[in-house]
Amino acid sequence: MSDPLRIALAGLGTVGTGVIRLIETNRDMIAARAGRPIEIVAVTARERSKDRGVDLSRYAWVDDMQAMAARADVDVVVELVGGSDGPALTLARSALDAGKGLVTANKAMVAHHGLELAELAAIKKSPFAFEAAVAGGIPVVKGLREGTAANALNRIYGILNGTCNYVLSEMERTGADFDEMLQAAQEKGYAEADPAFDIEGVDAAHKLAILAAIGFGTRIDFDAVQTEGITQVRASDIAQADALGYVVRLVGIATLEDHGEGPRLLQRVRPCLVPFRHPLAAVTGPTNAVVAEGDFSGRLLFQGAGAGDKPTASAVVADLIEIARGQSGAPFSVPVTALQSCAAADPGDRIGRDYLRFTVADRPGVLAEITAAMRDAGVSIESMIQRSRDHDGGEVQVAMVTHEGPERCVTEALSLLEGSPSLTAAPLVMPILKD
Numbered sequence: 001m002s003d004p005l006r007i008a009l010a011g012l013g014t015v016g017t018g019v020i021r022l023i024e025t026n027r028d029m030i031a032a033r034a035g036r037p038i039e040i041v042a043v044t045a046r047e048r049s050k051d052r053g054v055d056l057s058r059y060a061w062v063d064d065m066q067a068m069a070a071r072a073d074v075d076v077v078v079e080l081v082g083g084s085d086g087p088a089l090t091l092a093r094s095a096l097d098a099g100k101g102l103v104t105a106n107k108a109m110v111a112h113h114g115l116e117l118a119e120l121a122a123i124k125k126s127p128f129a130f131e132a133a134v135a136g137g138i139p140v141v142k143g144l145r146e147g148t149a150a151n152a153l154n155r156i157y158g159i160l161n162g163t164c165n166y167v168l169s170e171m172e173r174t175g176a177d178f179d180e181m182l183q184a185a186q187e188k189g190y191a192e193a194d195p196a197f198d199i200e201g202v203d204a205a206h207k208l209a210i211l212a213a214i215g216f217g218t219r220i221d222f223d224a225v226q227t228e229g230i231t232q233v234r235a236s237d238i239a240q241a242d243a244l245g246y247v248v249r250l251v252g253i254a255t256l257e258d259h260g261e262g263p264r265l266l267q268r269v270r271p272c273l274v275p276f277r278h279p280l281a282a283v284t285g286p287t288n289a290v291v292a293e294g295d296f297s298g299r300l301l302f303q304g305a306g307a308g309d310k311p312t313a314s315a316v317v318a319d320l321i322e323i324a325r326g327q328s329g330a331p332f333s334v335p336v337t338a339l340q341s342c343a344a345a346d347p348g349d350r351i352g353r354d355y356l357r358f359t360v361a362d363r364p365g366v367l368a369e370i371t372a373a374m375r376d377a378g379v380s381i382e383s384m385i386q387r388s389r390d391h392d393g394g395e396v397q398v399a400m401v402t403h404e405g406p407e408r409c410v411t412e413a414l415s416l417l418e419g420s421p422s423l424t425a426a427p428l429v430m431p432i433l434k435d
C-alpha cells in the first residue's frame, strides 16, 4: 500500500473528536477505500488537559495552532475550530500557503473567504475541500459537484438549519410558541447557548451561498443572500398554514434566472409555507434536506443529519479519502477563475404566492383598509382567515394567501399600509414554496 496521508487536526470539539473516533474505528476500511492509510500525526486545541473522551497519546500535541501548517510531516490540515475569521482563517491561509491540503467544516469561513482560499489552493495545486460545511453528513457538495455535473440546475433549495427545523416542526407538533420550543431545542443540544446565527437564518445563508456557487458555477456571494429568520413566526401562523394545507419551514432558495438582462442570482433564506405534498414538508426535527432541480436529472432530494459529531465526521473523512485517492477536483465545481460573477436578482421580480399575516386593532374598517391596499397595489387575494380577537382584547390576527403575482406588488401593498394605526405589529410575509 502507498504512503499514508498524514493529517494535522486543529480543533478537538464535537467534530474534531468525531473525526478521531471515525478514523480509529474504520481504519482498515478507510485505508482500503482510500488506497492508502489515513493517519493523524498532530492535533491541537485550546486546552491540552481537557478530557475529550478520546485517546490523544499517539498524536503529537501542537501548542501553537499556526505551527501545524509548517510541519514537514503533514500533508493535509483539517480545520475544525470554527469562526469566519480569526485563528481558523489564519490557519487555513497558512496551510494552503505552505502547500498543504485543507479540509474544513467551517461554513462561515467558506462563505466569507472560500474564493480566496480556492484561489490559493489553485495556485499551490493543493486540495481544498469542505463537504462537512454544508448539511453535515449529507454528501450534497459531492452530489452537486459530481452527481449533477452534467446538468443545468434551475433551482437549489432546502432546509439548511437543523435548529430552526426542530423549532418549527415542534411548534407544529405541540402548538407551543417560538420561545418555548427554542428553549426545548437548547435543552436537547440542538441549539447553541447563543442561537442567534441559527434562528436569524445566518447559518443557513452561509450554506446556501456555498451551494449556489457550486450548483450554478457562480462566484460565492454571501453578502447578496437576503436573510430572514424564524423569530417572527407564531404558533398561530403555523396553525393557519396547516388549515390551508401547508407547513412552515425555514427554506434557503437559490435560483438563477435570466429575464433578458443576463443571468441574475436570487439567494434567500426565509420562513416559507411548504405544501403538505412537497417532500420538504415531511422533513422534521433537526434533519436537513437539499433539493436540486437539474434539466436532465429532474428533482433530486438529499436528506439526512445536518449536524452532530458522527455525521459531520463522516463528511470530513470522505474529503480525506478523496484527497488520499488523488481525486480532488475544483472546490466549487469549476476552476475558481472560471466562476461567473453574477448580479443579484431583484426580489420584486419573483412571481409567486405569499402568506401574509397582519395583527390589527379590533375595530370596524380595518379589514377594508387592508384589502384596499392590496387592491391598489395589484395584489389579488385567494383566501383570508380572520382569527377571533385575543382574550386580552384589542387585537385581531388576519391572515391571507395571495394569488400568484409579482412580489413587488405585495411589497407595495405593505408600504401603503406602513404607519397605519390599524396595524398593531409589523406584518409577516412568508412565500409559498412552488412545487
Ligand SMILES: NC(=O)c1ccc[n+]([C@@H]2O[C@H](COP(=O)([O-])OP(=O)(O)OC[C@H]3O[C@@H](n4cnc5c(N)ncnc54)[C@H](OP(=O)(O)O)[C@@H]3O)[C@@H](O)[C@H]2O)c1
Pocket (backbone or CB within 6 Å): 010, 011, 012, 013, 014, 015, 016, 044, 045, 046, 047, 048, 050, 065, 079, 080, 081, 082, 083, 087, 105, 106, 107, 108, 132, 133, 136, 306, 307, 308, 309, 312
Ligand atoms: N457541531 C456540528 O455538528 C457541526 C456540523 C457542521 C459543521 N460544523 C463546523 O465545524 C467546526 C467545529 O465545530 P464544533 O461543533 O466541533 O466546535 P466546538 O465543539 O466548539 O470545537 C471547537 C474546537 O476548536 C478549538 N479551538 C477554538 N479556538 C481555538 C484556538 N484559538 N486555538 C486552538 N484551538 C481552538 C476548541 O478547543 P478547546 O476544546 O480546547 O476549547 C475546540 O476543541 C465549526 O466551523 C462548525 O461550524 C459543526
